[in-house]
Amino acid sequence: MSHKWGLVVDLDRCTGCEACVVACHAENNIPTVGKDQAAIGRTMQWIRVERTWEGDFPNPKVRFQPVLCQQCDAAPCEAVCPTYASYHTEEGLNGQAYNRCIGTRFCANACPYTVRSFNFYNPQWQKPLNLQLNPDVSVRSVGIMEKCTFCVQRIKSAEIQAEAEKRDLKDGEFTTACAQSCASKALVFGDLNDPHSEVSRLASSSRATKLLGELGTKPNVTYLERGAWQDANNG
């Protein structure tokens, strides 16, 4: 059975703690660029937590929304890549073949979610931080675009293990770094083709919605709308 990887973000559960961001940086060897570079919009993140405020001073409400690559089925980034570095993998992920990338940054301009990061400089990890690099993920160099891969290294290693034991992948056997680190279980990763998986159950919730769904990009990340119960309680 072929897989269709998906992620559900329950906005009611997200506390904005940014553990997912930290976990993603550690898992995927993402460099930190420093405040000078961040100030000119060169932050490198595969997942970020967007913060918005609602209401005025006496009762302001803060809203958090983790945003990562939506792994669109009709991805705007793929169509514009002149070197096919950004392409659709056999499992339906938006792949990024680093070897092919020549750094035109067309994909980042095309992406409506602005989730792609470009290496303006060679990443550096001062000793001993270089020892923390994950050996399962390559370190991208200058001039390469990168983005969330749905932790493809974990998908591959789970598939290889399942194949060795001659069985199908089980739901919840592995998960992405962000979902693993989420203390409030706001992020749930799994196979949307498996009707019994947790992620399928959540994705068919009545609260389910897609980020910028009107654009028709067919994202594989589903957001569960916040506050239905709050509105009912608070009137």
Place this chain on the structure above:
Amino acid sequence: MGWQKWLLFIVAGSSVWVLAEVVSRAQAAGPTASSQYVTSGVFTPAHATAASAFKDFLDLHPEHPVQPIAFTHTVHLAKRMQCTTCHVGVNRGPDAQIPNVTFCMGCHMVIDTNNPEIKKIAAYQARREDIPWARVYNYSPSAHVRFNHAPHIRAGVVCSTCHGDMTKQTTAERKVNLNMGFCVQCHKQKQVSVDCATCHY
């Protein structure tokens, strides 16, 4: 006229190389390390030197790296030892291990103890050091390849397909050029995925 054009090309190419080498050395000595941030705003090329970029581009490797111990694969394999006797874990995980000094000395405490090479190993063990083997097969970091031995072994690919006939080698030599054409050819023959994300991530 033809050879003059070539001469011009060679002279221009080599002067660019020399210039790039000087610039990259100057940058290497620059203030990048003292930067306050993890990744500094100082541009550095993807390769430390122009020579290493040149070698990487042309896929040049030392075919027969010099090893600290003149280990003889020939002799060990002639005694009916298996590859997996020493390179354990090859059927379970990404890496085929290289045994530590203690493992070597497990046999060589009693076998061929007067051999000067064995004495070298004994000296490493006495100093509690591992043998600093030189890497024979490696991918360049810019290849972005993640290779896992286990699925290849399970698919029945024999070691010699990629590592050459070890029964004829003393210390390991890079007999097979592991470029992408080599990998993809076999993947196509065995009808397994040739998707980029199978190996490159």
